[in-house]
Amino acid sequence: MSTASFETIATAGTSPGYWSGVLRRLGRDPVAMFALLVILAMVLMAVFAPLIAPADPYRGQMLRRLRPIGTPGFPLGTDELGRDMLTRLIYGARLSLLMGVTPVFIAFFIGSAIGITAGYLGGKVNTVLMRTVDVFFAFPSVLLAIALSGALGAGIFNGLLSLTIVFIPPIARIAESVTTAVRKIEYVEAARASGASALTIVRVHVLGNVIGPIFVYATGLISVSLILASGLSFLGLGVKPPEPEWGLMLNTLRNAIYVQPWVAALPGAMIFITSISFNLLSDGLRSAMDLKS
Amino acid sequence: MSAPLVEIENLNVRFHGPRTVHAVNGVSLRLEAGETLGILGESGSGKSVTLKTLLRLLPENRTEIGGSVRVDGVDILSLDGRALADHRGGVASMIFQDPMLALDPVYNIGEQIAEAVIRHEGCDKAAGWARALDMLTRVRIPSPERRLKAYPHEMSGGMRQRAMIALALACRPKLLLADEPTTALDATVQIQILLLLRELQREFGMGMIFVTHDIGVAVEVSDRVAVMYAGEIVESGSVRDLIRDPRHPYTKGLLAANLHGAVKGARLQAIPGAPPALDAVPAACSFAPRCPLKLASCDLARPPVAVPAPGRSVRCVLAG
Amino acid sequence: MSAPTSARTTLSTSKAGPSTAGPLLSINGLTKHFPLKGGLFGQSRGVVRAVDGISFDVAEGETLGIVGESGCGKSTTARLLVDLISPDSGSVILGGRTLGVDLTVRDLRRQVQMVFQDSYASLNPRLTMQDAIAFGPMVNGMARDKAVALARDLLARVGLDPGRFAGRYPHELSGGQRQRVNIARALAFSPKIVVLDEAVSALDKSVEAQVLNLLADLKAELGLTYIFISHDLNVVRYMSDRVMVMYLGQVAEIGPVDALYAAPAHPYSQALLAAMPSMDPDRRTMEAPLAGDPPNPINPPPGCRFHTRCRQADAVCSVTVPVLHALPQKGHLASCHLHIPGSGHTGAAPRTELAP
Numbered sequence A: 001m002s003t004a005s006f007e008t009i010a011t012a013g014t015s016p017g018y019w020s021g022v023l024r025r026l027g028r029d030p031v032a033m034f035a036l037l038v039i040l041a042m043v044l045m046a047v048f049a050p051l052i053a054p055a056d057p058y059r060g061q062m063l064r065r066l067r068p069i070g071t072p073g074f075p076l077g078t079d080e081l082g083r084d085m086l087t088r089l090i091y092g093a094r095l096s097l098l099m100g101v102t103p104v105f106i107a108f109f110i111g112s113a114i115g116i117t118a119g120y121l122g123g124k125v126n127t128v129l130m131r132t133v134d135v136f137f138a139f140p141s142v143l144l145a146i147a148l149s150g151a152l153g154a155g156i157f158n159g160l161l162s163l164t165i166v167f168i169p170p171i172a173r174i175a176e177s178v179t180t181a182v183r184k185i186e187y188v189e190a191a192r193a194s195g196a197s198a199l200t201i202v203r204v205h206v207l208g209n210v211i212g213p214i215f216v217y218a219t220g221l222i223s224v225s226l227i228l229a230s231g232l233s234f235l236g237l238g239v240k241p242p243e244p245e246w247g248l249m250l251n252t253l254r255n256a257i258y259v260q261p262w263v264a265a266l267p268g269a270m271i272f273i274t275s276i277s278f279n280l281l282s283d284g285l286r287s288a289m290d291l292k293s
Numbered sequence B: 001m002s003a004p005l006v007e008i009e010n011l012n013v014r015f016h017g018p019r020t021v022h023a024v025n026g027v028s029l030r031l032e033a034g035e036t037l038g039i040l041g042e043s044g045s046g047k048s049v050t051l052k053t054l055l056r057l058l059p060e061n062r063t064e065i066g067g068s069v070r071v072d073g074v075d076i077l078s079l080d081g082r083a084l085a086d087h088r089g090g091v092a093s094m095i096f097q098d099p100m101l102a103l104d105p106v107y108n109i110g111e112q113i114a115e116a117v118i119r120h121e122g123c124d125k126a127a128g129w130a131r132a133l134d135m136l137t138r139v140r141i142p143s144p145e146r147r148l149k150a151y152p153h154e155m156s157g158g159m160r161q162r163a164m165i166a167l168a169l170a171c172r173p174k175l176l177l178a179d180e181p182t183t184a185l186d187a188t189v190q191i192q193i194l195l196l197l198r199e200l201q202r203e204f205g206m207g208m209i210f211v212t213h214d215i216g217v218a219v220e221v222s223d224r225v226a227v228m229y230a231g232e233i234v235e236s237g238s239v240r241d242l243i244r245d246p247r248h249p250y251t252k253g254l255l256a257a258n259l260h261g262a263v264k265g266a267r268l269q270a271i272p273g274a275p276p277a278l279d280a281v282p283a284a285c286s287f288a289p290r291c292p293l294k295l296a297s298c299d300l301a302r303p304p305v306a307v308p309a310p311g312r313s314v315r316c317v318l319a320g
Numbered sequence C: 001m002s003a004p005t006s007a008r009t010t011l012s013t014s015k016a017g018p019s020t021a022g023p024l025l026s027i028n029g030l031t032k033h034f035p036l037k038g039g040l041f042g043q044s045r046g047v048v049r050a051v052d053g054i055s056f057d058v059a060e061g062e063t064l065g066i067v068g069e070s071g072c073g074k075s076t077t078a079r080l081l082v083d084l085i086s087p088d089s090g091s092v093i094l095g096g097r098t099l100g101v102d103l104t105v106r107d108l109r110r111q112v113q114m115v116f117q118d119s120y121a122s123l124n125p126r127l128t129m130q131d132a133i134a135f136g137p138m139v140n141g142m143a144r145d146k147a148v149a150l151a152r153d154l155l156a157r158v159g160l161d162p163g164r165f166a167g168r169y170p171h172e173l174s175g176g177q178r179q180r181v182n183i184a185r186a187l188a189f190s191p192k193i194v195v196l197d198e199a200v201s202a203l204d205k206s207v208e209a210q211v212l213n214l215l216a217d218l219k220a221e222l223g224l225t226y227i228f229i230s231h232d233l234n235v236v237r238y239m240s241d242r243v244m245v246m247y248l249g250q251v252a253e254i255g256p257v258d259a260l261y262a263a264p265a266h267p268y269s270q271a272l273l274a275a276m277p278s279m280d281p282d283r284r285t286m287e288a289p290l291a292g293d294p295p296n297p298i299n300p301p302p303g304c305r306f307h308t309r310c311r312q313a314d315a316v317c318s319v320t321v322p323v324l325h326a327l328p329q330k331g332h333l334a335s336c337h338l339h340i341p342g343s344g345h346t347g348a349a350p351r352t353e354l355a356p
Helices: A003-027 A030-047 A085-121 A123-137 A141-152 A156-183 A186-193 A198-234 A246-252 A254-258 A261-288 B047-053 B081-091 B109-121 B125-138 B157-169 B187-204 B215-221 B239-244 B249-257 C003-013 C074-081 C105-111 C129-139 C144-157 C175-187 C205-222 C233-239 C257-262 C267-274
Strands: B006-015 B021-031 B036-040 B063-071 B092-095 B175-179 B207-212 B224-229 B232-238 C025-038 C043-058 C063-067 C089-094 C112-115 C193-197 C225-229 C242-247 C250-256
Touching (some): A003 A030, A003 A261, A030 A261, A085 A123, A085 A198, A085 A261, A123 A156, A141 A156, A141 A198, A156 A198, A198 A261, A246 A254, B006 B047, B021 B047, B047 B175, B081 B109, B109 B125, B157 B187, B187 B207, B215 B239, B224 B249, B232 B239, B232 B249, C043 C089, C043 C250, C063 C074, C063 C233, C074 C112, C074 C193, C074 C225, C089 C105, C105 C112, C112 C175, C129 C175, C144 C175, C175 C205, C225 C233, C233 C257, C250 C257
Parallel strands (some): B036 B207, B036 B224, B092 B175, B175 B207, C063 C225
Antiparallel strands (some): B224 B232
16 A cells, blocks of 8 residues: 555545635635735735835834825825835735734644644543643633743744744644544544554545635634734734834824824724735635535 | 315425525415325425425525415415414424424423413413423323423433424414424334324314325325425325325335335335436426336426326326 | 353354354354543443343345344444444454454454445545545555556446546435445445445435345345344345344344244334334224333343333343343244243243253
8 A cells, every 4th residue: 555546546536626616616706706806915015015115114204204194205194203104004014914824824734733633533632632722722812922922022933933822722623623523424434444544544534624624714813813913013022113014003103093093093904904804715715615505 | 165274276486596496396285174184205305395385484585486375264475474473383383303403492391382372372371381281291291290391402302202292282273284203213202103193183173284205104194195206296195095006107116115015035116216406397297207107298298187086186197 | 241142052053044154243242331421520420331242143145134223222233343343342253253363353344344324424525436435445455546447347336337426526426326335335345244224214215225226236246245224124124134123232132034024022023013104094003012212221221121111021021131032933032031931921931941
């Protein structure tokens, strides 16, 4: 029995029919496609920031502080240090998306591995793994992120690390419950009756059927991660000034809320638009992955 | 002779969605007061949909209902609001396959029955509870006083089914609709429930429509039987006529497939193929593709309804 | 559980069936109790006596039907036979080799395969029919192209055109077609025994007949042995050579199908047969043979487990556990005090020299 043969069976079983069907159904969902376009626009904006942005994100002039939206030369106004808001919002997408997506991406792998192991093996392994996860899960995610970041100290890497730790427990929980449900279905029993090893069964029969729901859930967490990352920056943990990051910008502009409320609200609007787009995309993905529809 | 209790004329039910499903196609049937009609059919035959139409239980926004449905002289399709609420449970009520879905898990049995009686008859609480106790006694639940306070999850499967029947009959409906109420039960419990329904139907003098896929069950409870296939009634008549002298090839096939008296080792006369997808109104005989006696004309037009004997009807060109 | 073992000698010497050599499959005192866990630390709150000391033989080429109501242990028995769950005690002997001694689980599973009730849940929704069938042989070392060829061959054998069905997914098939695929998957191992656990129960009657015909054909072609579990007594009668009636984890009665249906000896078998709906409108059932639901297998009644619902129960029935006892008809056994001479039941014959 070669490992390669199972790869072929697994991919033959999943990729052509199933995933193309998912993409086709997703393509027919206007809301999800709009959300995807918004996210793509954000990503492009982050990647090509130096080309798009009209000014230097770090250089400001004290003379033109807190100009309103529509000022000539500064279409979205300027911040409390006289830097161009449009430029800083465009550059902000870089760190904000990094802080929003990376922790969820890493936690998706670690959490899935923990959850699938606990779910498939069950018994004592499940109890030990899941009770450990529960300890972290017991804290509100905001509190846990702040506590971890506070302990590790400020900085982008520490921020990413603490957010990753925050997202492992919820993903592991979902992975565990989905796997436990799949393990009890007859096709897994039938595979066991064919004499396959646990690893083979997980790879061919379990993984393909649990990874979808976990992925959808994780996509939904990106919006939470964006907001948490912004929250950390807002509190002075995570990203440090003068780096442009939406949460941090929201923090530094908060004193200007009575002077230029619209300008001060702009970073918040960016966080809102991005996170709601990820939420809508994950909703669309969920219904596109429903085989019975 | 007064008007029939149930009179369905040319009922058509379509479900709209990603694809349209023609669930019921031109069904007409009558039920006299005090009579039991069994509707026999396989999954997707439209038997449950027909039954649910009588209580208007189908999702309003994506269901299109045509034809006329009258229960006790009232046009069901035009009911709304208060009148529909009075109809449901007051004039007609329904029992289901799974009592756990029909009974509310957070109220005990007594509360649920009393509440229904108070709402429909406007009596006081004491009278409601008295009726609840009376109903539990009538459905032969042992120590009914104690069971009044029981919650659905505390009861066994057969007991829950009895409680659901008590709830359905609490307001003395004229019509009881039964949707496979014994399918999920064990054999020795199923026969108890069938006998109970037969007795209660006589005791209350109500009409009953009993939907099932099991011929034996239909024989035990029905006076008349209607056989449904692909949203149409293909044959109807007294249970005696239908069992002893089935005329439609589908009915014959179903009887053979029941294996009652099948000779061991002999090959079964299985109906080949599978029921049609219901994405269009049938233009020909729906059973023709599976029929062993098919004629050329069967593919051309819907067969007319033949009446081979009084009280019988068969939708087949060979029966005329 | 020692009681049924004493009856086993009678069973194997007077067993009905075409085989003259030893039985193909022999089950001895098989027991499985599930602990009921509860509370914060998973402490035990009792045991479900799902299967409690059952013994039976299956001869090569025969079909043994197993009937009983929910909680009687028929599905647990099926899973024990393919070692999906491991027994607490008792032995499974296949072709003279004992599981766990000189028969490995892998060997057992190659020779004993199972078809489940739910045709949809039995198939991985992400695998094509061809891959679903080929999976088993590949796990057991067959090369992919050979396994796929075998799968296509088996699809044709169960009446599904491989050209049309090999690349399809479970949700694109009807229930009857899916169950054919499940049968094909079980056959991919060239098993000696196929355990059919309510395999046709979820199908519509007209489709069920097609699948029963297929099962009969396959049995004749491949010389299979079936263990056919169902709650439908008509289907069991049609399919089986011998029938075993189970009640609360124990064997109530076992015997040749005609003898058992014509003259059921155990009061429970009698009730089960009497509870079948009548097919004659002029002779409807007038009285339910049993009152109430089957009791819970968590705390089964002492003595004969059926005594709480039995109309013929006597004092001895609530105290002494009846053993399987041979009846006059060859190969017909029942565990009821009524049929055990000298058991103390007022309806039983006096003790004779032959009885143990």
